[in-house]
Amino acid sequence: MDVRNCKRCNKLFNYTGDSKMCPACNKEMDEKFFEVRDYIYKNPTAPMSTVAEECDVPLQQIKRWVKEERLSFSKESGVTMQCENCGKSILTGRYCKECKNVMTDKFTSFYQEKKPEHKSSTQSSNGKMRFLGN
Numbered sequence: 001m002d003v004r005n006c007k008r009c010n011k012l013f014n015y016t017g018d019s020k021m022c023p024a025c026n027k028e029m030d031e032k033f034f035e036v037r038d039y040i041y042k043n044p045t046a047p048m049s050t051v052a053e054e055c056d057v058p059l060q061q062i063k064r065w066v067k068e069e070r071l072s073f074s075k076e077s078g079v080t081m082q083c084e085n086c087g088k089s090i091l092t093g094r095y096c097k098e099c100k101n102v103m104t105d106k107f108t109s110f111y112q113e114k115k116p117e118h119k120s121s122t123q124s125s126n127g128k129m130r131f132l133g134n
Contacts, residue, residue: 032057037071044074069093 004015006022008029013022021029036055040046052059065071066081072092073079080089083096085103090096095103 029061032061033065033070036062036065040071040073040077045076045078047077048073048079066092067094 002015002017003012004020005011006013006025007020008025009022011022011024019026032055036051036057039051039055043051046054048059048062051057052062062071063081066073066079069092075091080091081093082088083090083099084094085099086096088096088098093100
């Protein structure tokens with residue numbers, strides 16, 4: 001059993017690898033998330049600082065939700081984030097669409113299986129295993 005202190009309230013809880021907060025703080029943050037999401041939906045032109053103030057949520061938490069792509073602001077709000085790769089303005093996430101596509105292509109090509117071009121040196125021509133020294 002892995003017991004840790006909650007990052008938010010400092011109480012002990014059974015850590016399961018999901019969150020660094022206790023279940024009570026997680027529940028409270030989920031409720032705050034839905035409150036922020038609803039506020040943004042009802043006030044699409046509200047800047048991030050106003051949302052944080054009105055919903056009593058730290059600005060850093062709202063930015064974290066935007067980076068996690070859980071929240072998105074409208075273009076009219078004037079809220080933009082910067083792509084962490086190229087610096088282009090984006091509304092949600094960490095990377096712009098173009099950078100995501102490039103990274104996806106690189107990861108895909110990296111993990112593609114390549115067929116061996118020659119026989120393994122440990123197999124004989126009849127397909128049986130060879131041993132050195134015999």
